[in-house]
Amino acid sequence: MSLATVRGLLLCCFISGLLAPLSAQETKSDAKTEAKPAAKPEKEALDYELIKLFTDSLDQVERNYVKEIDRRELLEAAIKGMLTKLDPYSQYIPPNELEKFRSSVENEFGGIGITVSVESGELTVISPIFRTPAYNAGIRGGDIILEIEGQSTKGITLDDAVKRMKGKIGTAVKVKVQHIADNKVAELEVKRDLIRVDSVLGDHRKDDFNWDYMLDGDKKIAYIRITNFGRHTADELRSVLSELTAADMKGLILDLRFNPGGLLSTGIDVCDLFVEEGKIVSTAGRNAPERLWKAKKEGTFSEVPMVVLVNHYSASASEIVAACLQDHDRAIVIGERSWGKGSVQNIVELEQGKSALKLTTAGYLRPSGKNIHRQEGAKESEEWGVSPNEGFEVKTSKDDDSRWLEDRRQRDVIKVAKPRPPMAQEPPVEPYVDQPLQKAKEYLVDKAAKVLAAKQAAAK
Structure with a gap:
């Protein structure tokens, strides 16, 4: 295609844009809707x-x-350059990255169900995902994948390894694995399946690798960690809450630390699980009508005292949930002030769905009407993000954050113990203490005791 043709097409698109009819939404009978004035x-x-x-x-x-x-490289670079004039959350998603983006949103893909990393040039299993083909085949955290389809993995890149193991559901992939437990090498044929990554995790794994959601079994204090807000998060959470309610849960800690957010609709659904009525969140944009979401009483878990844990890296849908529960006095917030991402991105398909544009189209406000979004250059004294309740701020250092991430990563891993030869006595390692979690537990234990005392007094 010549440049003259390209120019002609661009001009035709420009003219057709001026003459295009109103969209279905704009042609609805609505006194508040007005046709846009001609250019x-x-x-x-x-x-x-x-x-x-x-x-x-x-x-x-x-x-x-x-x-x-x-030419495509030039045009994609032009699109990306255009988007740099917008906010950091608007981006162009090219065809070769679209599948990965969709998988991150949906939390599901076709594969065998393992997370891997490249360590010292070796493709190492971090952990299988529970009850996936890899887990059922006996692959565990720490195992080394030596070959994929007969090809050595020595020096392989992480992206290449993932591409080789992902594939059409129902097809098989051959892997040669060295098990960490006994150093034996096994050749496995693992059939790919639909892999759904859980986003609702517990405090630690039981002996059967299921999650234990009880932080304190005696006091009945439950702990739920949401890693992101994917398509199935609300359903996962509802199921866990039903189990905990049947187990006579007395208090709940909802951990949203390091949660970057996800789908707005999922954040709203999670709020609706805990709030019986009133505003959840509202959004408005330059070319988007104002929208308001309200809670419904049906299916609400509203009786149990709650704490929401946030830190500086809790963003987007995490902030919607924390702000909603805080504004409705449904939970107290413990930790640090959140990130401050109060904008909504729409996914606009391009090239008949071959590529996409993630574009910021609106901003959202918490139930109180206060702002969440942190504008560029915003001061600490300004209104943005979600701050802990008074008296419940717990600041953490970078070292604390690193230790927390490592502690939680170890809890996620599904592995078997590797036998070690007897060694000289090692110096004791100082156990990690999660200060925000400790404060949350203390608060809920005290709260549960007061609730019980009140019920006993009322019964007399």
């Missing part, structure tokens, strides 16, 4: 000149740059 002749002329500037620049690069460059 002024001066603006049309300026837009024409800007498009001409772009196509002329593309023409010059293609014809005269010192070496030949693929």
